[in-house]
Amino acid sequence: MKAAILAVGDELLGGRCLDTNSHWLCDHLSHHGVTVVETRSVGDDQARIVTALRSLSSTADLVIMTGGLGPTQDDLTREAVAEFAGQDLVVDGSALEWITTFFRERDMTMGDAQKRIAMRPEHATCHRNGVGTAPSIRMSIGGGDLWLLPGPPAEMHDAWDSHVSTWLQQASGGQPATPAVTIKAFGLIEAELEARLGDLTRRDHRPQLGTRVSQDEFLLHVEPVGVDDAGYQACVADVEARLQPYVFGRQAETLSDVVGAALLARGESLVTAESCTGGGIGSCIVDVAGSSQWFRGGWITYSNEMKQEFLGVPAGLLEEHGAVSEPVVAAMAEGAARQSGAQWALAVSGIAGPGGGTADKPVGTVWMACHGPTGVTSRRFRLGADRSRIRMRTVKMALQVLRWRLRDIDPMTPTSWDAT
Amino acid sequence: MKAAILAVGDELLGGRCLDTNSHWLCDHLSHHGVTVVETRSVGDDQARIVTALRSLSSTADLVIMTGGLGPTQDDLTREAVAEFAGQDLVVDGSALEWITTFFRERDMTMGDAQKRIAMRPEHATCHRNGVGTAPSIRMSIGGGDLWLLPGPPAEMHDAWDSHVSTWLQQASGGQPATPAVTIKAFGLIEAELEARLGDLTRRDHRPQLGTRVSQDEFLLHVEPVGVDDAGYQACVADVEARLQPYVFGRQAETLSDVVGAALLARGESLVTAESCTGGGIGSCIVDVAGSSQWFRGGWITYSNEMKQEFLGVPAGLLEEHGAVSEPVVAAMAEGAARQSGAQWALAVSGIAGPGGGTADKPVGTVWMACHGPTGVTSRRFRLGADRSRIRMRTVKMALQVLRWRLRDIDPMTPTSWDAT
Structure with a gap:
């Protein structure tokens, strides 16, 4: 089976929005053994969409379109597909019901514009959007098939997982592929x-x-x-x-998932004490539904005063060693565990830049401590030079070190970012 | 001027490589006031490249191609362009010299394959690659122009900056564009x-x-x-x-940027007290370099015990009204401000789901309080049904409410997510 992808949207051509959908679709089609022969992006322009559809449908058995299914005037994908197929647009009863329910459940008022979302070409079928409003649409074109998927990536992924993937499995003879x-x-x-x-x-x-x-x-x-x-x-x-x-x-497992599962299995809980990450570790932990079973909360001690007053870090330690140091980060972890009564505490303190670096402690220097039932382990990293990257790496490294301790793996296992 | 982009390479369609070149080119063309009407990606397939070129050159004044200019057998862009233009491929003397110099300077041996890189259609011109070997190629096609640029992003950027950008300025009459x-x-x-x-x-x-x-x-x-x-x-x-x-x-300004600038101008500081966002507000605030000048830190009080012990929320309030309630979130904000001495405090408490919702307080219900020099304002929202989306909206809404208060805009300004 040969496929082609057509992404629609002025934003894709204006340089303001990177089209990641086409790449994602290429990747997922390849898992089904489908070869993509061409991808195209055109603006919200009915004539251009029709021209592209004519050309792609002549070269591919399956055309997947993304974008242009929203309620606004510049969303013209539905109209273009109807013109291409020579079909009228009709309101899909089920789709209208899904969308009405979506708005009602959120106490939101549905405008006339939103009703356009429930329209489809006469001989097409609508498939429910599990994340947003615009349904996916499937129809036969000549000897091949056409899928219209919503443009927002989360909705497009949902449409793939809920509808396209299953359809593709059946269309290709129902052979269950070994799950990748x-x-x-x-x-x-x-x-x-x-x-x-x-x-x-x-x-x-x-x-x-x-x-x-x-x-x-x-x-x-x-x-x-x-x-x-x-x-x-x-x-x-x-x-x-x-x-x-x-x-x-x-697959989709995250560091927070596996750390959470391990804590849950042990019946133990965690608190955090964050400086340079400003709450990023906590935020990453609560990505996991049900994390309240093992995460109690934490302190964001961005200033030295907060470290002293609320985590009990001695002023002398801060003066002698600085906020980014082994004794301070260990005291933060111990203070957080002591005050909360949690078995585990993660503490980080680092220089995220762009300012604040010294010859001794350049930007990217991060100290991290993990307090657990058997004591505190601390280590120092050099996590690069870019502010957001340093913080992102700090969050993940803290969770990886905690994972190692929870699994009795050496928490000092070498990494690519160890400070020498 | 209307432009089209054609990216060539099997790797772009196999899902292994995300084409960022087309997006980059769209962005840079828009700065010159050039409208991109279409982008396409095709594999390393001579017939498909020729077909795409015919179609794009009929719809655009300028076609920019990237990729397929390397020395290997599957690099067919040169051959396809020669076929399309009906010209022979010839060796470009200057290009051959540049490439020979490139190899000699690096003590590398130049093979016969590399000599292919110096070839161009008869009536085209070669433009030196400042980073790698393959020169860019420019030629006239019908009434328009065609540029062939190397695929590796660093080489493509260099080609743009060194050659295409200057040419475009001249081609468009030297007019500087209004910044968008x-x-x-x-x-x-x-x-x-x-x-x-x-x-x-x-x-x-x-x-x-x-x-x-x-x-x-x-x-x-x-x-x-x-x-x-x-x-x-x-x-x-x-x-x-x-x-x-x-x-x-x-442009690139964020809610954290503008809130931070306003606090800095007033010489005031902020603390946070987060429940359902687990540190997301703090993390978003420290995205801004220099935020330590106005952000002191905060509390992640994910459990009720943390709310009582560290923010001084009365147990009676939690029992009577529940953690997601106006009195509790107001007490969180006041507790955070009182303990830290900061002028401003943001507090949030909500039901991020998927569990924990009730008829009265469904998933998505979020209470938010903003404590400031003139007192506390609180309001309730319904922020949807998806866990990560609820948290993301909570973070942004808290910052927007704070921005309104900092600018003396009514903090109760209606939003699309007000709970009725």
Whole structure:
């Protein structure tokens, strides 16, 4: 099966918005063995959408469109598709009901503009949007198929998972593909990863290994093609073994998920004491639904006064060693644990920049302490030079160090960002 | 001038590589007042490249291609362009010299394959690559122009800065472009925005207004085309006036930036007391470099015990009204301000879901309090049904309410998420 993707939206061509949907769709279509032969982006321009549809439908069996399904005047995808197919637009009863419910449940008033969202070409079907309002639309065109998906990435992903993926499975003969595994690792850089994986990353190795970096996490996608199930599982296990103890999960699992599960299993709880991250660790922890079972809260002690008054860090320690130091960060973790009665406490203090660096403690220097039932461990990192990146790495590294301690893995395991 | 972009490379369609070049080019072309009408990506396939070139050259005055100029066998852009233009490929003497020098200076051996890089269609010109080897190539096609740029982003950027940008300035008559303004607003939904903007959003209105939603913020891009500078500035002012008091900034400005600037100007400081956001407000505040001048820190009181012990919220209030209530959130804000001595305190407590909702307080119910020099204001919101979205909206709404108070705007200004 050959596919083509058509992304619609003036914002995509004006340079203000990066189209990540097309890339995401290419990636997911490839997991189904579908080859994408072309992707295009055009503006919210009915004539151009129709021209692109004519051209793409002549070269691909499946055309997937994203964007332009909203309620505003410049959302013209529906009209263009109806023109292309020579069909009238009609109101879909079920879709109108879904959208009405969506607005009612949120105590929001539905305007006339919103009713446009429930329209579809006469011989098309609507598929419910689990995240927002605009339904996905599917229809046959000539010998092939056309899917219209909403443009906002969260809604597009939901539409794929809820509707397109299942349809594609059936359309391609109902063969259940071996579910692809993505292995996630954090704490090492690409050169180290490459060295550990060795010839597993060769282009002709089967199963093929795709490596992607997202927010400094490695996502190792093992492609379930060219190998039987046993060989596939063996390769997944091999990759995970080679990357221990940096591998923290699979698929959508996050560091917060695995840390939370471990704390829950032990019946223990956690507090945080954050300086440079300003609440980023706590915020990342409460990403997980149900985190109130193991996360009590924490302190954001951005100023030295807050560190002294609310965590009981002695003024002398701050004066002698500075806020970014081993004794201070250890005292923060101990103070947080002592005051809250939690078994575990994570504390961080660092120089996120761009100012505040010195020769001794350059921007990127971060001290981190993990207090647990067996005591405090602290270590120092150099996490780069970019403010938001330093903070992001601090949050993940703190959770990785906590994960190691919860699993009895050496919390001093070398990482690619150890300060020398 | 109308432009189209054609990105070439199998890797772009296989989902392994995100095409950022097209987005980069759209952005930079818009600065020159050039409208991009279409972008496409095709694989390394000579026939498909030729077909795409025929189609794009008929619709655009300028076609910019990226990728496929390397030395390997699957790099077919040169051959495809020669076929399209009906010209022979010839070796460019200067290009061959540049490439030879590049290899010699790096003590690298130049193979025969590398010599292909010096080839160009007969009536084209080569432009030196300041970063790598493959030169950019420019040629006339029919009434328009074609540029071939190398695919690696660093080389493509260099080619733009060194060659294309200058050429474009000359081609467009040397006129410096009016810088485009993007206006940012938060607190209202699309239907309300549409109603306020009225005919400004008409497709034929000049200057044209592009609306994009990112994380529930509206980004209103006013396109500097089809209007003189005075008319442009008047339109920008009109859009901002119609969307008051929801407009908080322009271009890359964030809510944290403007709140921080206002606090700095007043010489006052802020603390936070967060429940459902778990540190998200603090984390968003310290996104701003230098925020330690006005942000002291805060409390993450995820559990009721933390609210009582560290913010002094009376147990009776929690029992009588529950954690998500006006008296509790007001007590959190007052407790945080009192203990820290800060002039301003933001407190939030809500039900982020998916569990914990009741008929009376469904998931999405969030109480928010802002303590300031003139007292506490509290209000209740219904921020949707999705956990991460509720938290994101809570963070932004808290900052918007604080901005209103700092600017003497009514902190009870209606929003699209007011609970009735």
